[in-house]
Every structure is written in structure tokens, then in C-alpha cells.
Amino acid sequence: xxxxxxxxxxxxxxxxxxxxxxxxxxxxxxxxxxxxxxxxxxxxxxxxxxxxxxxxxxxxxxxxxxxxxxxxxxxxxxxxxxxxxxxxxxxxxxxxxxxxxxxxxxxxxxxxxxxxxxxxxxxxxxxxxxxxxxxxxxxxxxxxxxxxxxxxxxxxxxxxxxxxxxxxxxxxxxxxxxxxxxxxxxxxxxxxxxxxxxxxxxxxxxxxxxxxxxxxxxxxxxxxxxxxxxxxxxxxxxxxxxxxxxxxxxxxxxxxxxxxxxxxxxxxxxxxxxxxxxxxxxxxxxxxxx
Amino acid sequence: xxxxxxxxxxxxxxxxxxxxxxxxxxxxxxxxxxxxxxxxxxxxxxxxxxxxxxxxxxxxxxxxxxxxxxxxxxxxxxxxxxxxxxxxxxxxxxxxxxxxxxxxxxxxxxxxxxxxxxxxxxxxxxxxxxxxxxxxxxxxxxxxxxxxxxxxxxxxxxxxxxxxxxxxxxxxxxxxxxxxxxxxxxxxxxxxxxxxxxxxxxxxxxxxxxxxxxxxxxxxxxxxxxxxxxxxxxxxxxxxxxxxxxxxxxxxxxxxxxxxxxxxxxxxxxxxxxxxxxxxxxxxxxxxxx
Numbered sequence: 001x002x003x004x005x006x007x008x009x010x011x012x013x014x015x016x017x018x019x020x021x022x023x024x025x026x027x028x029x030x031x032x033x034x035x036x037x038x039x040x041x042x043x044x045x046x047x048x049x050x051x052x053x054x055x056x057x058x059x060x061x062x063x064x065x066x067x068x069x070x071x072x073x074x075x076x077x078x079x080x081x082x083x084x085x086x087x088x089x090x091x092x093x094x095x096x097x098x099x100x101x102x103x104x105x106x107x108x109x110x111x112x113x114x115x116x117x118x119x120x121x122x123x124x125x126x127x128x129x130x131x132x133x134x135x136x137x138x139x140x141x142x143x144x145x146x147x148x149x150x151x152x153x154x155x156x157x158x159x160x161x162x163x164x165x166x167x168x169x170x171x172x173x174x175x176x177x178x179x180x181x182x183x184x185x186x187x188x189x190x191x192x193x194x195x196x197x198x199x200x201x202x203x204x205x206x207x208x209x210x211x212x213x214x215x216x217x218x219x220x221x222x223x224x225x226x227x228x229x230x231x232x233x234x235x236x237x238x239x240x241x242x243x244x245x246x247x248x249x250x251x252x253x254x255x256x257x258x259x260x261x262x263x264x265x266x267x268x269x270x271x272x273x274x275x276x277x278x279x280x281x282x283x284x285x286x287x288x289x290x
Numbered sequence: 291x292x293x294x295x296x297x298x299x300x301x302x303x304x305x306x307x308x309x310x311x312x313x314x315x316x317x318x319x320x321x322x323x324x325x326x327x328x329x330x331x332x333x334x335x336x337x338x339x340x341x342x343x344x345x346x347x348x349x350x351x352x353x354x355x356x357x358x359x360x361x362x363x364x365x366x367x368x369x370x371x372x373x374x375x376x377x378x379x380x381x382x383x384x385x386x387x388x389x390x391x392x393x394x395x396x397x398x399x400x401x402x403x404x405x406x407x408x409x410x411x412x413x414x415x416x417x418x419x420x421x422x423x424x425x426x427x428x429x430x431x432x433x434x435x436x437x438x439x440x441x442x443x444x445x446x447x448x449x450x451x452x453x454x455x456x457x458x459x460x461x462x463x464x465x466x467x468x469x470x471x472x473x474x475x476x477x478x479x480x481x482x483x484x485x486x487x488x489x490x491x492x493x494x495x496x497x498x499x500x501x502x503x504x505x506x507x508x509x510x511x512x513x514x515x516x517x518x519x520x521x522x523x524x525x526x527x528x529x530x531x532x533x534x535x536x537x538x539x540x541x542x543x544x545x546x547x548x549x550x551x552x553x554x555x556x557x558x559x560x561x562x563x564x565x566x567x568x569x570x571x572x573x574x575x576x577x578x579x580x
Binding site for chain 2: 047049286
């Protein structure tokens with residue numbers, strides 16, 4: 001039986017139409033989750049052809065505002081960055097809440113805390129794990145980039161496992177022309193989702209960043225949330241900040257986008273926490289037949 | 291300035307939700323075409339991430355019902371099959387016309403005639419050109435398919451230039467595992483958009499078909515209109531039908547789709563004309579901010 005439910009397609013990490021990273025959001029808040037099969041969710045996500053399609057259901061956790069299920073065209077994910085920010089924006093509009101403050105999202109990694117203020121939606125990332133990258137592996141990645149890292153890369157596990165490394169400056173990051181066949185082979189061989197490369201703007205708390213995941217079917221992600229969390233954790237490791245540090249990450253220029261992610265590293269007692277956020281704009285607003 | 295106009299995302303060449311080939315259709319029928327820049331159209335098409343996004347404008351040709359502009363994420367196309375069928379369905383819904391009969395679409399190749407009957411929308415393809423494929427080129431394509439053609443392939447120019455060839459049967463078509471790097475190199479070298487391969491079901495006027503266009507960024511097209519026209523013209527060349535011939539083309543099974551194209555070869559005096567058609571279902575219905 002076909003039902004029709006509310007639908008939005010939201011542009012994430014930008015304030016300019018069509019310049020961010022899109023996510024399709026299907027509103028199943030008034031539909032029993034058990035009545036929708038896994039196969040239906042996967043078919044929708046395959047059909048939208050976006051990197052992620054999400055489904056809002058009623059939360060089963062009493063503390064959470066909603067439950068989110070996140071699908072790529074190939075599989076379900078426990079968590080993802082830009083889909084979380086875009087789906088929160090859609091939730092606020094669907095529910096008519098003009099929220100300022102915290103929103104709690106139940107999803108595959110547990111409950112994710114979001115903060116809404118000044119049109120910006122931020123999320124607290126899961127605690128990252130940092131690992132060394134052996135030099136043979138580093139050489140393979142450098143081969144796929146046809147460039148050397150300016151700072152030693154590390155493996156950052158923030159849910160997905162990203163290899164993160166700095167280039168000399170923003171321009172050398174922008175100009176990279178990766179060999180995606182080589183990169184795909186290397187990331188699959190070593191078990192990473194892909195590469196995050198960045199270059200710092202001199203004298204500013206601002207980075208140019210690119211995220212590549214050819215092994216996952218995404219040559220370059222226009223504006224990457226989990227990659228931004230990985231970059232923040234990498235910079236903490238590299239620079240050993242002892243107090244809070246905030247910076248901006250510009251992304252997507254090579255794909256004609258104009259993405260902007262605000263990142264924050266917060267020190268709370270001995271703990272370090274990572275936040276990313278940005279604006280999200282609903283571009284398509286309507287209904288979907290399912 | 292942001293404006294909001296009607297929007298649909300239509301599933302083409304199927305009667306089952308999410309089992310066809312999607313096209314996004316933006317309704318600019320009430321907007322001056324000169325007020326919308328090429329860059330805006332291209333940005334929208336890049337953002338939807340679908341193989342094609344189309345834009346309905348008022349026709350400037352007096353015979354036509356509407357003017358259609360068709361964009362891939364990379365460029366504008368003069369014509370394309372599934373976007374034409376899906377956009378006609380969207381036009382009928384937007385305009386409230388419950389058409390049975392002919393609809394005329396003004397587009398980059400001129401005026402395309404469509405016929406609407408029994409929920410099915412058919413189009414008359416542009417006159418195809420047939421060319422031989424040299425044997426060295428054939429070997430390269432066979433290398434990329436890791437399989438030999440059962441019938442000699444030909445180059446069919448139906449707007450896009452497809453290499454078309456028959457495999458022994460539907461199963462050997464279904465089972466092909468192309469080497470897309472090799473195929474991309476060959477199609478670029480010889481100047482074709484891609485490969486259409488098909489296998490006939492014994493005793494039935496029914497073919498299993500797949501269309502590959504890795505050089506165009508589409509490894510496999512779920513359900514391909516111009517490829518279906520190319521297959522019809524190839525079969526006419528191969529079998530020299532002297533009267534009308536109708537057949538069905540099944541597509542997309544390897545991509546979890548269930549596409550069905552009805553094809554017709556019509557003999558009118560000395561002329562041969564090619565028609566393809568199928569059903570189209572609107573899945574997303576709403577508005578888009580531009």
C-alpha cells in the first residue's frame with residue numbers, strides 16, 4: 001500500500017542555495033517504524049542517489065526528540081555528520097519547534113547531542129581514537145595524491161576511520177589531483193574510509209579541507225561532517241592545545257560548492273570534546289510516496 | 291532573490307515505486323527563462339545528484355506545449371530519453387491536463403512528439419545513424435566486458451552515440467562484470483558515450499538490456515531511454531524487419547530496479563521510425579527554492 005509522508009531535501013553546511021551538501025529527509029514521525037521494511041528504506045536511499053537519505057521516526061529513548069536512521073545508496077550507517085545537521089533542521093521545521101538550546105537525536109551510535117543557536121546547528125562528536133600510520137602506508141597515500149604531506153598523517157576513528165594529514169597551505173590542498181584508483185586500493189587495503197587533507201590559511205584560524213572516499217563510491221565529498229571532526233581531533237593531537245580552540249573549515253570549492261563548517265575543541269577538566277556545526281537550508285519541501 | 295517554484299521527482303520506465311530511473315523536474319512555466327541563468331540551472335542539476343534534472347519553460351515554438359532544458363550534473367544536453375518521458379508526466383500534472391493524444395516538447399534537438407495513452411508516455415526518436423565498428427575496436431570493448439559479442443556490435447548515433455551489441459541470452463547479459471576503467475578508456479578513445487548490451491528471451495519479443503557509460507560518469511544507467519532507441523535501430527539493422535515490430539526491454543535488475551521500456555519499430559512507406567515509451571510515477575511532489 002502506498003502512503004504519502006512529508007519530505008524535505010536540505011542543503012547542509014552552507015548559507016547559499018545549492019552550495020552545501022544535500023541530504024534527503026523522510027518524515028516517518030507519524031508512522032510505526034515496524035511497518036516500514038529495511039528494504040523500503042534502502043530502496044528510497046538508492047533512488048534519491050544522494051550520499052545520504054535519512055528517516056525520522058519517533059524516539060524509543062525517552063530523553064531523545066527523535067530517532068534517526070541514516071542510509072547511503074548501499075547500506076545503513078550508525079552515524080554521519082552532515083545528515084545529522086540537515087535532519088535536525090528538517091525536524092525543527094516538521095515539528096514547528098523554533099528551538100534554541102539542545103536537541104537529542106537517537107541513532108545507531110546512541111544519543112547525539114545537538115545545539116541550535118543563531119541559525120547554526122552543532123553536534124558533539126563521539127570520542128575519537130587516534131592511531132599512527134606506518135610509513136609504507138603513508139607513502140602509498142602520498143602516491144595516490146602525487147604530493148607529500150606537510151605534517152605526518154594519522155588515522156582518526158570518529159565512527160568512520162579517516163586518514164588525516166596537512167598539506168603546506170590551502171592552495172596545495174585545493175590543487176590536489178588524486179589518482180582515485182590508487183587511493184581506493186590503498187584505503188581498502190589498510191581499512192580506512194578515505195583521506196581528509198587540509199591546509200591552514202596563514203595568520204587565521206581557518207582551514208581549506210577536502211575529503212576523498214573512492215572506496216566508498218564517493219570520489220570527493222562536497223562538505224564532510226565526520227571528516228571535519230577527524231580534522232579537529234588531528235589538530236589537537238598535532239598542536240596539543242591546552243585550552244579551547246575554535247576554527248573554520250572551508251570545503252567543496254573544487255566541486256563548485258561553498259561549504260563552511262565551524263569546529264570547536266573544548267577542554268573540560270581532563271576531557272577533550274569536539275564539536276562541529278553550521279547552517280542548513282531546506283531547498284525542496286513537499287511529500288514523498290512510499 | 292530566492293523564488294519558490296513547483297518541483298517533482300519522477301520515477302521513469304516503471305510502474306513500481308523506486309524501481310525506475312529518477313528525474314528531477316523544476317517548473318519554470320510561470321518564470322521568464324531569461325531571468326534564470328545557465329549557472330543556476332547547472333548548480334541545481336549538480337545538487338540533485340541525479341543523472342538528469344530538467345526545467346520546464348514556456349515554449350517559444352507555437353506548436354509546442356512546453357520547452358524542456360535537460361542538465362546532467364556536468365552539462366546541458368539537447369535531448370535525453372527518460373528525462374523526456376518523466377518531464378512530460380510532470381507537465382501533465384502541473385498543467386492539470388489529463389492528456390490522451392499528442393504532446394509536443396521543444397528542446398535542443400527541435401520538437402519531439404510524445405504520445406500519451408493508457409498511462410504510458412511514448413516518444414518518437416530522432417532518425418538514427420548506423421556505423422560499422424572496426425574489429426580492433428570491437429576487441430577492445432570485448433576486453434572491457436570480459437565476454438564476446440554474440441552478434442557483431444554497431445555504433446548507433448541517436449543523439450548520443452552508443453555501441454550496441456547482442457549477447458547470447460538474457461543471463462549472459464545480466465552476468466556481465468565490466469572492467470569500467472578499460473571501458474571508459476575505450477569509449478573515450480573511439481568517441482562513444484558508452485555500451486548497450488542486450489540478450490533476447492527465447493521465444494519472446496523481449497530483451498534484457500544494460501547500458502554502461504563510465505566515460506560520462508555513469509557506470510551503469512538503471513533504465514536508459516536513448517540506449518533503448520539505439521537497441522531498436524540496431525535490431526532493425528540486424529534483422530531487416532519489413533513490417534512493424536514491437537518488443538519489451540527489461541532493464542536495471544543488477545541495480546535492484548525493475549525497469550520496462552516498450553519499443554516499436556514502425557515502417558511508413560520507405561521510412562522507418564523508432565518509438566520508446568513506458569510508465570512514469572511522481573514520487574516527490576512539492577516546491578523548490580531557487
